[in-house]
Amino acid sequence: xxxxxxxxxxxxxxxxxxxGLKHVLGxxxxxLWHKEILSGxxxxxxxxxxxxxxDYLRPGAMARCSPIMQGVIGFAQKGGLVLGICNGFxxxxxxxxxxxxxxxxxSLRFTCRHVSLSLEENDTPFTCLGKKGxxxxxxxxxxxxxxxxxxxxxxRMRNNRQIVLxxxxxxxxxxxxxxxxxxxxxxxxxxxxxxxxFGLMPHPEHAVEAILxxxxxxxxxxxxxxxxxxxxx
Amino acid sequence: xxxKVYVMPKEGVLDPQGQVVERSIHAxxxxxxxxxxxxxxxxxxIEASTSAEAEFQIRQMCERLLANPVIEDYRLExxxx
Numbered sequence: 001x002x003x004x005x006x007x008x009x010x011x012x013x014x015x016x017x018x019x020g021l022k023h024v025l026g027x028x029x030x031x032l033w034h035k036e037i038l039s040g041x042x043x044x045x046x047x048x049x050x051x052x053x054x055d056y057l058r059p060g061a062m063a064r065c066s067p068i069m070q071g072v073i074g075f076a077q078k079g080g081l082v083l084g085i086c087n088g089f090x091x092x093x094x095x096x097x098x099x100x101x102x103x104x105x106x107s108l109r110f111t112c113r114h115v116s117l118s119l120e121e122n123d124t125p126f127t128c129l130g131k132k133g134x135x136x137x138x139x140x141x142x143x144x145x146x147x148x149x150x151x152x153x154x155x156r157m158r159n160n161r162q163i164v165l166x167x168x169x170x171x172x173x174x175x176x177x178x179x180x181x182x183x184x185x186x187x188x189x190x191x192x193x194x195x196x197x198f199g200l201m202p203h204p205e206h207a208v209e210a211i212l213x214x215x216x217x218x219x220x221x222x223x224x225x226x227x228x229x230x231x232x233x
Numbered sequence: 234x235x236x237k238v239y240v241m242p243k244e245g246v247l248d249p250q251g252q253v254v255e256r257s258i259h260a261x262x263x264x265x266x267x268x269x270x271x272x273x274x275x276x277x278x279i280e281a282s283t284s285a286e287a288e289f290q291i292r293q294m295c296e297r298l299l300a301n302p303v304i305e306d307y308r309l310e311x312x313x314x
Contacts, residue, residue, distance in 0.1 A: 058301055065298065094301070101303040108249050148246065148304055182247065 001043040001228040003029040006072070006088075008063045013049035013085065013205055020208035025221055034063065038071025043228045044081040045072055047088025049141075049203060059102065059144045060090030069095055081125055081224060082197045086142055089189075089199030097197045098190055099157060100149030105142070106182025112141040114213060115180055117188055117202060118168045121161050124191050125227035126198040126220055135172055136165075136216040138202035140180060145201040147183035147190070154185065165189030165200055234287050235312040236279050240300045241272035275299055284311045 003021050007014045014031065021027040032038070032045075034052075053062035063069070069091075076082045076097050084092040092098045105111060114137050119130045130136075149157065157163055165188040169178040174186045181201070189200030204217030242248040248270050255269035281287035291309050300307040 057299070061298060061301070093303075101301055103247070103304060104249060106247065106249050108253060146247075150303070182249075 001027065001225060001232070002041060003027055004032045004042045004045045005029060006032045006034060006045060006047050006068060008034045008050065008052035008066060010052040010054055011048050011050035011087070013203060016205040017046050017048050017085070020205045020217065021221060024208045024218070025225065027225065032068060034066040034068045036068055038068050038075060042075065042080065044083060044224050045075060047082070047084040047091050048205070049086030049088060052087055052091065055144070058094070059087060060094040063091045064095040073097060076197050079194065079196050081227070083126060083224070084199035085203055085205065086201055089201055090144065092197060092199045098192055098199045099153050099162070100147055100190065102144050102201070103146040103148050104144050105146050110143040111145070111180050112139070113180070114139050115202060116168050116170050116172070116178065117165045118172055118174070119164070120166055121164045123161070124164060124195045124198060126191070126223050127164060129223040129226055130219050133172070135168070136219065137207070137214045138204060138216055139206045139213070140202050142181070142201055145181040145183065147187040147201070149184065157190065160193050162191050162193065163187055164191050164198060165202070234279050234281060234284060236277055236287065236291055237310040238275040238291065238295060238299050238307055239272060239309070240275065240305050240307045242270055243304055243306050246304045284313065287311050
């Protein structure tokens, strides 16, 4: 399968995604510059973390206007798999591919640490190798990770089972201390209604080898590989 | 024409910046200040034949870029130059 990692000015986790996919999972990966027009066959496009355009105006607001985004939106609308991590998640929300938005952390502080996450849904292409309720340990590093959507939107998301990851304690409880940024309903990751677009604030690409403190990020990438292999065979 | 766009957090959306600024205002000795909200003002010049045409264009910019309708409201002023 072929992965594309989109590089915006200010992306900083693009090489980490590339490393995890290419060197840990042995995948075929290419970088795609944001000024390109999307062409070619791709199984999954990744919008990596970073600070595209210096987070001017709002994180992700400028990047969603990049030339490649028209292609990304079309690819997603045709059912292509799109994964947005951290700034990539913010861009997907700004582009209208995911519901809600990411606001300044409630603490107003940049937060960098490992968090425990509960995997809430495993019937998505990004989490199919996980078990429902399974705990994952992944790092976060963001200043604007407070997920917000209004009440009716949240109700719709719950009914459609679009809330994929929640911040929890190490014991798996959604207690206030476990919420690192003030996200509504402890939301750390969501998918669209069709479940082919997934955005999350934690960084799976920084948890792909034991030396990094966790290998739980592989579950996300390997789920996509498993999904694509199933479709191709 | 000159345009000014005022972008504010929506009613009911948490504004932690506003809360912190409010606490600092109190610390400066102005305890009577409440409901502080922090927003943005964006100014620009725009070529348009009528202010209605300018407003139409600016609203498109606001909906698609200058404001995020999920969390922000906007209002605009157009000044004939």
